[in-house]
Amino acid sequence: DISKWTTNQKQRADILFQQYPVLKQAYSLSQQLRTIYNSTTVKEVGYTKLARWYNDVQNTGLKQFSTVINTIQVNYKTILNYFDNRSTNASAESFNAKIKAFRAQFRGVRNIDFFLYRLAKLYA
Known part of the structure; x- marks a missing residue:
């Protein structure tokens, strides 16, 4: 979470993200996924948000997220159960x-x- 970063960390991140915009994009996608899991408590809403995130990842073409995408594709029903009672295995x-x-x-x-x-x- 950028809001918890020190001033020095924010400055270094700005420089890094200016030099490597793909890294900024990947960081943003990972934070979006984190937000979905931290803020969603209804399975149907989680399904919709994950589907939108999934589309965003596909639109970026970042191959680094392919493992996450495949995991979500294969296990989406089980993953969505997390939103019901926040439990994992x-x-x-x-x-x-x-x-x-x-x-x-x-x-x-x-x-x-x-x-x-x-x-x-x-x-x-």
């Missing part, structure tokens, strides 16, 4: 990472029942 991802680390610590699993028992004792 971060806790599930964190738990999956813990399981993978635990499994890697023992270089695999031979006895599944014992592995599940240990997981339950450690994380339940």
